Amino acid sequence: MTEGPALLVRDLRKAYGDILAVDGLNLEVARGECFGLLGPNGAGKTTTIEICEGLLSADSGRVEVLGLDWDKEPQKLKERLGVQLQDTKLAEKLTVAETLRMFRSFYRERKTVDEVIALVELGEKRDARVGNLSGGQKQRLAIACALVGDPEILFLDEPTTGLDPQSRRSLWDLITRFRESGRTIVLTTHYMDEAEKLCDRIAIVDHGKVIAEGRTNELIDSVDLSHLPAPEPRRTSATLEDVFVSLTGRTLRDE
Amino acid sequence: MSETERRTLTDHPLFQMTLCRFLGFIREPEAVFWTFVFPILMAAGLGLAFRQRGPDKPHIGVVTSASSASALVSLKKDTTLVAETYDDSSGAKALRTGKVAVLVESIAGGVHYVYDPARGDAATARLFANRAIQTGGGAVETIATTDSYVSEKGSRYIDFVVPGLLGMNLMGSGIWGLGFAIVTARNQKLLKRYMATPMKRSQYLLSFLLSRLVFLVLEVLTLLLFGHYVFGVPLRGSLLALSAICLVASFSFSALGLLVSSRATTTEGVSGLMNFIMLPMWILSGVFFSSANFPSVVQPFIKALPLTAANDALRANMLEGASVAGVAPQILVLVLWMTVSFGVALKIFRWR
Ligand SMILES: Nc1ncnc2c1ncn2[C@@H]1O[C@H](COP(=O)(O)OP(=O)(O)OP(=O)(O)O)[C@@H](O)[C@H]1O
Ligand SMILES: [Mg+2]
Secondary structure: OOOOOOEEEEEEEEEEOOEEEEEEEEEEEOOOOEEEEEOOOOOOHHHHHHHHOOOOOOOEEEEEEOOEEOOOOHHHHHHOEEEEOOOOOOOOOOEHHHHHHHHHHOOOOEOOHHHHHHHOOOHHHOOOEHHHOOHHHHHHHHHHHHHOOOOOEEEEEOOOOOOOHHHHHHHHHHHHHHHHOOOEEEEEOOOHHHHHHHOOEEEEEEOOEEEEEEEHHHHHHHOOHHHOOOOOOOOOOOOHHHHHHHHHOOOOOOO | OOEOOOOOHHHOHHHHHHHHHHHHHHOOHHHHHHHHHHHHHHHHHHHHHOOOOOOOOOEEEEEOOHHHHHHHHHHHHOOOOEEEEEOHHHHHHHHHOOOOOEEEEEEOOEEEEEOOOOOHHHHHHHHHHHHHHHHHOOOOOOOOOOOOOOOOOOOOHHHHHHHHHHHHHHHHHHHHHHHHHHHHHHHOOHHHHHHOOOOOHHHHHHHHHHHHHHHHHHHHHHHHHHHHHHHOOOOOOOHHHHHHHHHHHHHHHHHHHHHHOOOOOOHHHHHHHHHHHHHHHHHHOOOOOOHHHOOHHHHHHHHHOHHHHHHHHHHHHHHHOOOOHHHHHHHHHHHHHHHHHHHHHHHHOOOO
16 A cells, blocks of 8 residues: 555635635544544534545645546546445435445446345345335435445444434444444544544534644543533543533534 | 456446436336327327318208209209208308308309308309209209329328427427436436546447437337328438438537536426427427518527428428438428537536
């Protein structure tokens, strides 16, 4: 495998009208790492991740994925990328197997349909129409579509939102195994326990900027519990939730 | 784990995408109804409503009176007309409501005809009635005549309307079939998802054209076989030329469908646009009645519409036996629409 980071983002900017969705964001994700992007609603996580996936163009800044540039070698990059978007609806009339067979046909290096169906534990639903799957099963199918091209780097945007506890845990296992095979994952999540469990490093994003970044356990250790807003019960050890809240404030974001 | 094996044809992305288009369509019962069943119902309904009832005989009303008996006998003897008897008031009513075209009354020294000369068939009916009465009264034709009858298939309303329905169907399935599928994919962020795979854009669009091709064969065959075997609609041109016309027309409408759906992000938005494009053609392009009925100033505009070109070419081929060369101007119009629509659609297509 080549050297250098799996993902490099330098001074990224993207505005929608006068909303600065991404405002000078920097990231560096090492190969074989599981990296978490955290942040309140509207912080700019999806925008950032979609620029990295080559789906949105940035206003300015530099993005390198697996050492490749979207402008120069898009086709080569897409071949090595696995993507799960926050809000895709797959074609309802097709079955699970038909959907995966089609996605699989796009790639040169790939897994078999049955392999990925087994990975996301959808064996029973192999021949069910996508429209008849539950929300969580659809989510697992979306991840299967991301895996069928046997990617080197996986982008997951809120992969476990809407999953039941069993499905979440089985997806955690899947992500852990993917990481153990030496490949890279970048994911966003609103679940702190998930980030604590899965991510080697995380970045907390707010208003389009990284406001904290580091190894997950080090970030947790850095929180000074005495500074947490009252009436938080005193605890001896902080959690990632404490990190998040102390950094992004307590008020609800509804922009 | 991963593999790079030899690809079978069924594993080619173009095959897979075309297959998925096809499956997506046939699993949509409404779409199948509108594409296959509806045109046949339409042809059947129109064919029955306007079917030929043998030569129309003029209906003659005779007002009964003592002196009209001989006229009635003469009329009854003539098999080319139908004579019915009425009294004064019911006769007037029959004339007014169009049950009879002419009312015959006896007057002193002869017969009196009552009819509306503005009604096309009334003057003919008067001639028929008069000839029967004169012959019955002893008049002799001085010049001998003979007749031979021709009954030409191809001049009936059903013969006119089946090619029109075929053209309309090619337009509808091309524009709707592509438009809704593409806009739905865009609306559901599926297009965006495909953009994150190595899928080739040209193959994505091509898969729509190819799946249209499969349906084209089915659509054209069902309607033509139905028209031909049930109503005897003629197929005078070569089937090869007919296939070529259908193919060009279908690709032309598909390209139009692509253009219509190249920007829209909601199905509501695209259906408005589709109706805006198709409604004028339903009316102007000679589906149900000849476009020659419109004033001559708008004829060049009407002739430039793709549906007019398709309908004219289909009729020329099916009814008059025209070859591809014989419908070259129409083919040219269709090819122009196809290239321009496809070119513009590719330029402005919103992939995300
Ligand atoms: N297509 C768009 N047009 C206009 N504004 C947009 C668009 N997409 C995103 N935004 C805005 O950009 C900002 C960042 O959005 P983004 O989706 O990246 O947030 P996020 O961190 O993923 O949020 P969430 O946790 O809710 O998914 C938001 O203020 C959002 O309203
Ligand atoms: Mg998001």
